[in-house]
Amino acid sequence: MLKLDSKNFQTHYASIFVKALYSFGLRHVIISPGSRNTPLTLAFATHQNIEKHIAVDERSAAFMALGIGKYCDQPAALVCTSGTAPANYFPAIIEAEKSGVPMIVLSADRGFDETNTGANQWIDQSNLFGNKAVFFGHAHVRPNNPNDLSRLNYLAEQTWWSAVHLRGCSHINFPFSKPLEPDTEFLSELPGFYSDSGENTNDKTQAHLSTWHPPISAFEQLNKSKRPIIVCGPGTARHPLSDVFELFSSLDIPILSESGTKPQNSTGKFVYGFNTYLRKSENCESLQPDLIIRFGDEPIGIGLLNYLKIHSNVPVIHFYDRGNWSNSNFATETRIVVPNDVIIHPPVVNNNQMDRTSWLTDWKTAESKFLDFHDNWKFSNDTFRDGDVHKIISESIDLDEILMISNSFAARDIDLFGMPGLKDNQIFMNRGASGIDGITSTALGIALASRKRVTLITGDLALIHDLSALVTITNQKSIKLRIVVINNNGGQIFRMLPVFASNEYFAHYFETPQHINVAEVSRALGIKSICVEHTDDFKNALSIEDQIVLIECKTDPSGSMKLRSELWS
Incomplete structure (x- = not known):
């Protein structure tokens, strides 16, 4: 049993938080060295199943967490000391919010006795990242208060859920007071405290996931379309948006997908070079669609943006997986939110597949003209x-x-x-x-x-x-x-x-x-x-x-x- 005297208590409640995050799925933490974050650092250092990475520069550390989040689609945690240290995370947090990448920031802070007193290395870290963080909380736990420890477990759940489902950075501020270091006996007992950690207790297994399918009306609208086009924006490659994309990509529709937006191992009628030949208005006019099916965030390329602007009067069905707005051309959109934690099923609908061979040929002809020069x-x-x-x-x-x-x-x-x-x-x-x-x-x-x-x-x-x-x-x-x-x-x-x-x-x-x-x-x-x-x-x-x-x-x-x-x- 861990000793909960005043010297050990702060590391104890940090370890409760770490244990809870691990149970939800946390597997990576990037720690930047400092004194005030000692309880958090030691809580992570003694957890044998979380990979620890060290980065002296907090700005670099935050982008490392971004990279981990991009690949895993699960948040990595960041740990730093107080003062300007967490401020250096801000550029990566902005990118995480804009691109929908989960991330967790755990910043150490000064205790209440040093707040607004002129104490060295204190700044007000409350809501430090403003609306660029999807969740903020203070982990202020009082000694010998069981209710606070229960609240800490719930805070860990809020932290994980917000980062994963709201797709951005959850920021938790930990006020710590000296002494910051636990005794050696307490520290030696932490691995045993973690040994009974359950894995992914908050994750739903496939057997318990609910099913979801795109609205039948989207397929009915597609059935009437002679010249539909699919546009993949950033975020299309992540689950479950990629699963919805696969339902449409199998229907012989031209697909405009910029680098980094194509779901892995996807097959379909992808078209290449479009950001080149769609720079010209005459090519955009000759390839006029009657329906645009968009996935994810706003595309980037000049040619594709030019094409969407010219055809902003064309109806759009837009699938997305988070609460951001992405319609710079003010097109008439049907916005469809794809929920997380679902299994995507095709709807039961009569798919009167139209012959769109000539439409696909038009795109492939434009592509071949580009590739003739590109390849030679x-x-x-x-x-x-x-x-x-x-x-x-x-x-x-x-x-x-x-x-x-x-x-x-x-x-x-x-x-x-x-x-x-x-x-x-x-x-x-x-x-x-x-x-x-x-x-x-x-x-x-x-x-x-x-x-x-x-x-x-x-x-x-x-x-x-x-x-x-x-x-x-x-x-x-x-x-x-x-x-x-x-x-x-x-x-x-x-x-x-x-x-x-x-x-x-x-x-x-x-x-x-x-x-x-x-x-x-x-x-x-x-x-x-x-x-x-x-x-x-x-x-x-x-x-x-x-x-x-x-x-x-x-x-x-x-x-x-x-x-x-x-x-x-």
Whole structure:
């Protein structure tokens, strides 16, 4: 029996919370070192079945949790000290809220006696993340109060349920007072306290899940449609939305799915290159739909957004799995919420399958014109371009490898140059708020959760934003991570803007070239690194078998933009 004197009580109630989270399904925690979070840190450290990861930088830690949540569709927990430490989680929490990724933040805080007294390292951490957190609670437990301990178990349930079902960050603030450390005898008894933990006591088995099917009216509307189109936005690949998608994808309907939105192992009439040829209004007009079936969040690509804007008068059936709004064109929508924890069944409906062969042929014709050029451009001996990097990767990596793609040009180039070669690889992106911070840390989280080879395609500025992730990576012994850095010396995506014509200001204020030797920086941190400037050298670098490797690709920004322009036109 654990001793519950005043010295041990705080670690005791932290361990009750940890035990409850484990029973609901928590398997990963990222701990950032600090003093005030000692009770939480020790409560996790003594739990033998939760994987512990250490990250000194809280911003990096939060994006690691994001990556774990993306892959597992279950939250990872974050533990930190008080003050500015939890504030560093904010960028990842914004991305989690925008992209519907579960996450749990457990921040330590000062006790009541240090509140609003000018005490060092105290800030008001109540609702620190505002409306970007889906749930907030204070874990203030009084000694020798059994009712408070019961409330703590219920708080753990609220924390888990909110993160999973409301799809975002649950934030729990733990006020701790000194002494923070339990005695050694108490600490030695914690593994035994955890040994009788049940697993997934709050998860429903398939036998107890309720069944759900899309409204019959959606299929009846589809039966009347001659030119329907399916649009996959971010979030389509996660359960149960992916199961609803499969009901429709089998009906010979053209599917527009950007990278990272295609459900794994899905079959259907996927169309490629659309973000290129749908930039032109005449192509959008010739491919006019009479029904749009949307899944998930708002798509990203310029071509697809242009197509949806031009056809904003076309009726839309929109399936989504959380309470966000996603209708930037103000189209007339039938919004259908797909609940969590259900088994998707097809409705009993007469499926009068219309012959849509000519409609599908129209799309495939547009696709083939794009692919004719896409498949026939040649690697150049004179210049190494961003597109070369994506195409070589699409021709080289194994089907079971996972891809993490940075934002900015990388997110656009993977569709432009990497598809359809990478159509069967699992692809992740941070497309909620589309920032370039935390990209490397997100890839690290995915690698930790999946135990598969992860290839990250990122840019030089994105890597600089997240250099502390490389410090954490050097201490990882079990992951397989290949970091491909496209070093085109700055923010080349700004060359798409009119300000590019202003040579006087463009480079200094927008492109911001950093002139950093990326490979040398990573080598200084103990990561095997290589710098390549030609296509053949890059092909050889991809064959390196080391578990962790960084490949810096020095590419030609002007040649890269020229190749993009040729494909866009």
